[in-house]
Amino acid sequence: MNVLMLTSSYPKFRGDTTAPFVESIATNIAARGVHVHVVLPEHRELERAAVEDGVHFHPFRYAPKKEWTLWGYAEALRGDVKLKRGVYALAPIALTSSFDKMMQLTAREKFDVIHAHWVLPNAPAAALVAQRRKLPLVVSMHGSDVFMAEKNRAFGSAARWCFDRAAWITACSDDLMQRALALGADENKTELIPYGADAKVFHVHPEEAERVRAALNLKRDEVMILAVGRMVYKKGFEFLVRAMPQILQHTPSARLVLVGYGDTRAELETQAHSLGLNGHVIFAGRVPRAEIPAYFAASDIVTVPSVRDEAGNVDGLPNVVLEGMAAGKPIVASNIAGFPDVIDDGVSGLLVPEKDSAALADAIVKLMRDPSLRERLGVRGRAQVRENLNWETVAKKFVAVYERVQKQNVERK
Template sequence: MGAMPIWSLRYPDDFSEDCPVELAARTRYLPDRDQLKQMFCSTRAMLGDFPLSVIWQVKRWGEKKGKYRLYEAAWLGRELKEQGITHVHTHFAGIGARTAWWMSKFYGISYSFTGHANDMFCSNDDPLLLQDLVDQSSFVVTVSDFSREWLLIQCPDSSAKIHRIYNGMESRCLPASGAKTLPPKIVSVGRLITKKGFQYLVEACALLRDSGLDFHCEIIGNGPLEDDLRYQIQQLRLDDCVELAGALPWQEVNSRLNASSVFVLPCVSDDGGGMDNLPTVILEAMNAALPVVSTRLAAVPEMVDEGITGFLVDECDASALADAVGHILKMPDCGQAIGRAGKDYAEKKFSVVQTVSSLMSLIKQSL
């Protein structure tokens, strides 16, 4: 099987410098929303370009929510049919999976999808439900045992086609310098939103400071809670030891991981049921041979082997978080040993070669 064609429903606002050039060059894009709307604005506009059965479905759907999924499916399905493509795999139980669902209806193209986290855990008002997407699929992948068990409860009749394949990790980190900064650095990376739990990390830093420990904490990322976190940092008088570094390119993030002593991600579940599942950033930290401190949430315990590759605490518990981080800061040799164990563990359990092979096997079976 040669290189698979890649289609994107959206053209990105900007390309990440971390995106491989070869991957970007292979990616093709659908027409934008305005162009699609023009194509499907009337029966006359559609005649001659799309099968009558597709036109009928589009007209019948009308202005209901999700109409652009039909437009995308009608256009992309026609292109894929012409190329002889019979199966589509998409990531997230969101717009991609819903477009694939309609392509299966319009053109008989089978599909599968990988569900990640809030795309499954959080309900929405789309007419196509998660169960609809699962029922019509050839198979579904979830990225952890936790999310597979969750999905089995939601869709018990589809248990035979729900599989767990971990997100793969490619060992692409720059060589670690081995030189850690002084004072020791605590690092965290993520969007500044509720489910990352950064407010508890800031609170834990206040406890560490009050205990007499010398350290610097760096939170890398941006998001809607930036002002709230800055205010919290100021109120706790942590300006000299806690820094909001903003979003940074991957190579710079990697450099800062390599200069740190411990990685912390105090993730929590939010009021809407949203939560991290298998946070990729923890894999990146393990790949950088950092000990990890996180919470016993969702699939995090599938990544962090308690006491071996890091430490886990209950969510929203700043005191326990401070104790775990403090333990590593006070025993740097122990922290480095835990970090090395984490790197070995991640390379064995989350190898991208292994995960890609598992996914390819399922795709081949569906053809």
Template sequence: MSRQITLVLKGYPRLSETFIAQEIRALELRGLNITLASLRHPTDKSTHPIHDEIQAPVLYLPEYLHQEPLRLLKGWWKARRMPGYRRCLQHWWQDLKRDCSRNRLRRLGQALVLAAELPPGTEQLYAHFLHTPASVTRYCALLTGLPWSASAHAKDIWTSDAWELREKLAELAWLATCTGANHSYLQGLAADPSRVHLVYHGLDLRRFSAPPSVPQLRDAQQAQDPVRLISVGRAVAKKGYDDLLNALAALPADCAWQLTHIGGGPLLKSLKQQAQALGIDARIQWLGALPQQQVLESYRASDLFVLASKIVDDGDRDGLPNVLMEAQSQGLCCLSTTISGIPELIEHGSTGWLVGPGEPAALTDALQQLLHDPALRTRLGQAGQQRVQQVFDVERGIDQLAELFDLPATTERPAVANPQPCHCDH
């Protein structure tokens, strides 16, 4: 009989969280019986093919407590008889005194509903992201007495208070995190560092089949055939798109390039205005969020991937962006920054190119060198592709998670229902 868990996440499905969908499906194929508990309803208008493959049912918790008062009341009525009810309220009260917010109240309400509506036979709770989803999971675990574990990624670590991280790390059974920088920081906060495991997300290389190797030719000298830049990421401050636009605007006027951006996000409007003010808006396509197949085709039609990640004022930063692995899997040269786990993937000058974060002038210099040197882009792209294939295959991380979930060992590699076809156009 397969193990049964409930996986708590902030929203499902989400186009920007393909690594979570990839993990869910891989664990299902290993025999884990999963129910998804989502704190929010989906906002994206489309999904990825992998979402159609996922079999886990989804339990949507009350996104705002006032919208479902009867459901909340029923949850409380059932949860008040649970063995850990008083202990949960004591922990929540201590948390509220240090973080007096409506969000803290919402987390408790969602936990009450989750505890009352857990599928029968649930053996373990598991949260993706160590902030809000882990808080709901923790309160639910206190109520029910179930063990819980979590995966931590980026913003959830670096914008959370240390006291809250310490207390969660002391209670959970184990935690997986996706970069060496995260791993070191969280181990330093944990009373038992052995509970914190470094597990790279990796990439499902069956979905990102490698295109034929084609030498780069565009050299930024022909206005009618510019070098095709691409960046994929949400328009949020930590992605550094303001720095990228400033860097592009500083390039010589006769340098032939065009940029395609894929992703939604709250800063899209201001970035478009910035591009217009800099006089480079005619060279940029803003495509918004797209399904994985269209993103893949865009990688294959591009010459250089750029992501100018940086640390922002509240401490938020990228972890190890999956889009870099995706781009490298297609033999695409990647230019990024030395933030968090990115240097664990990209070795500067060997498998890609790195500059310091928040340094538009250094980014301009790197762009100018890479735009004018197609042979360098080809070499770095091919080396990056080999590194992803050798070190960042998703099955390595799934093997680790399967062991943490006490799943039976397997030597077979499950088949993919919808592998992505290869259409290469460099």
């Protein structure tokens, strides 16, 4: 089976942390014998061979200079709230270029399915190609795409147009699926497929954990609270920083380690300074993806304090929660988005109300006080990843979708 994927984000090089879930979907589907071809935008940092891990890459050019490559790769939205200046001007060129690239590829080689990641901006071009080539279209929603469709009437109409033409639609969380149904997706062809993680990758030798703690200047008795993600408003890091004074009242040795980069880092640093948290909040910056498992191993508690930001944007299902579970760490997460789909509150993690720093602090302190609870939550979370929240299971589900829509397409012909 040949599948042509269109995406606007993908790790730009090995170890990059941009949209790693798309890479995991593609490579694990390829590992099941599917020929996967990925069409993606050029980028000034893109360093991919023609074929890697069984995935064929086809970058499309849309900007005269590489410095102008603002399309995709989590760069089009400022703080994940609004489109950056210049993106609207690039949109018609990028969409046309992606369409042309897919038309060229489908003219050269026989494909069975077209798979668009993010209904916006990618599904319109993918739908037109699917229509021209009489191929079934699968659309996968990841979060910011549905947010854009909800906030703009024209974008909402475009999303509905794509939903109507899709043979199958997938969402990574029930929250995202329900919002897509409200936008006009057909519930009879919409499926929840949560992301996964690899428990083997996150089983790290203790020496690696010690190395990370040493690099962060953490002593053995200091409690490491870890948060990983892009520094944008919907990640809710400001509420975690605000929770630290309350946490420190109970455990003065607590240290918050923030791994990631983004538009709000300067604001978070200013906030930490104003709260007198110098030395208690560590900004680790951009960490290579291969190093992330060691950071989880070094931590005592993993926090994912996502929120609905002021514009209404919210995560679909951040991989960090599944990776924390794969590492066997106790998780404290907001009770929104896809977290209730994968965390059984009190069994495989703790869920707290979003934007509630006091509740966040209480949950973290509860885990600090109860080592046996930390152990139980971590063990159960890791078991869930091994049982069903893994990339092999995700790939099986997507291959089943491809086979279903391919069969329907053949029967229609």
